[in-house]
Amino acid sequence: MPSPGLRARVEAIPGTPLPHGILGGCASVLDVTDDEIHQLNGVEWMSLGCCPVRDTDWCADESPGEESPGPAPQKEFCSPQTEHAVPHTIYAGAVCSTMGWSYAEAVEQVKATLELGEQRAIEAAFWRDNLAMNAVDLTPADGPVNLAAGVAALEGCLAETYGGIGVLHVPAGAAALLGCCNILSLATGTPSTLAGNCAIIGAGYSYENSGPGGVPAEPGTAWLYISGPVIVRRGPVDVIPDRAGPSIDRRYNDQRVLAERTVVVSTTCSICAINVELCP
Template identity: 70%
Template sequence: MPPAGMGRRVEAIPGVPLPYGILGGCTTILDVTDPHELLGVEWQALGCCPVHDTDWCSDESPGDGPAGSSPPKEFCRPTYEDALPVTVYAGMECSTIGWSYEEAIEHARAAIELGEQRAVEEAFWRDTLSAQAVDLTPAAGPVGIAQGVAALEGCLAESYGGVGVLHVPAGAAALLGCCNILTREEGSLRTLVGNCAIVGAGYSALNTGPGGLPAEPGTAWLYISGPVQARRGPIDLIPDGPGASVDYRYNDRRVLAERTYVVSTTCTVCAIQVEVCP
C-alpha cells in the first residue's frame, strides 16, 4: 500500500498524430513564406483534359477544318481551380495562479501540433470533398467496401491519368486491410492500382456524403480525388506577451495557438457509400 500524502504531478503523456492522415505521406506539404498564399490560391488545372489517339497519317493540323478520313481532333480549353484558407486553433484557459504564460503557450503549441491534422481533415472533407463530389452510389444503396474502392478508382482513372488519393474515415480503415485493398509502402498506404490513401480521424468524425448527407448506420462514405497539396503557415501564438493574456475580471489566462492551411486537390472528386457491417 502506498504511503499516505499528496500525489505528485508528472509530465503529460505525449501523443503522436495518426501516421496516415492528411498531413502524412499522401499530401505534399508546402511551408509557405508568402502570406498572400494563405489568403487562398488559384491555378490552371493540369491533367483534367483527356489525351486521345489518332491516325498517324492524318493530314489535319490545329486550326484546319476536317481533312481526309480521320475524325477531327478534339481540343480542350484550360480550366482554373481554387482553394480557400482554413485556420485551425487550440485555445487554452487557466487560472493565473500556478500556470505561467510560458507554460500556457507551451501547452497550446503541443495541443495544436497533436490535434491540427484532425481539424484540417474535417475542413477539407466538409468544404472540398463533400462539396465537389459526384456520387457513384447505385440506386440499390451502399455497396461492399472493395466494390466501392473499385468504383472510385475507375471514376478517377477515366477523368485523370495520374495517381490520386483515396479518402477513408478512420472507422472504415480496418476493412480495407482485411481484403488487402491497402498495403503499406514507404510511409503511406497504397491501393493495388497505386493510388495513395488518407485515413482520417476528421473524416470519421463527419462521415458525410455529397452535399453533407450523413451516412446511415452501418455505412461510411469514401471519396477519391486527384493529388492533394497543403500550404501552411507558421504557428501563431496569441497574445505575444503575458499581460495581454490575462482577463483581470476573473483572473484567468487565455492563450491561442493558430495555424492557417490552404488544402487543394485537382480535377475530379468522386464519392460512394459503402457498408461497414458484415
C-alpha cells in the first residue's frame, strides 16, 4: 500500500463526442472561411424541393360527341419561399486560481471542454429555437403513440411535404428503444430508417425534450421531430481574452478564460413533431 501523501497529478480523462449527434454523419457541417464569415450573422435562401411536383394527362379527349370536353386542365404553380436561419454562440468558460494554473493551461482546458460539449449545446439550441418553434404537431387527441407508429407518422408527413431524404431528430434517451425495435439501422454507418431518412441522436435533444411551443414532455414520453436536410455552419473558436493579463480578476486573484464559436443551423421545408411513449 502506498504511503499517504500528496496525490499525483495526471492527464485529464479524455472524452469523445457521441458519434451520431448533429455533428456526426447526418448533417452537413461547414466550417466557414474568412471570405464567408458574414454567414455567421445568419443566412437566408430560396427553398428547394418544398413545392410539389404534380402529374397531368397530356392526351386530349378526341372522342366524338356533341359537347365540347371543355378547356384543358390548368397547371398549378408554386412560389418558392424564402427561408432563414439565425446564429447561436456556444461557449465554455473556466475559472481557476492564478496560483494553480497558467493562462496556457486555462486555454487548453476551455478548448477541450468546447470540443467535447459543443455538439450538445448546438443540439439544444436548434431544438429549442427551431424545431420546437416551427413544427406541426401530429400527436393524436388520445395522446402519445408507440415509437414505431410515431416514426411512421413523421416519415409520412415528410414524404407528403418534401419527398427527399430528411432527418429524424431523436433524444438520446429514446435511441435504444428505436434500435431494439429495428426502427433504426446502422447498415449505412449512420442511423437510418427503412425509408432512408437519417437520424440524429442528440444529448442536447434529451436535455430539451420539449414539444411544439416548448412544452416539456410528460414523464415516460419523448418528442420526436423530422425535418428536411440539416446544414451546420461553424465559425472559428475564439479565446477570450487572447492574452494572459486581462484574464486575471485581481479582486479574487482568479483567472477567467472563455472559448466560444458561432454556429448557424438550417433546415428546409416542413418540420413535424409527435409525442411517443418510452416503452419497448
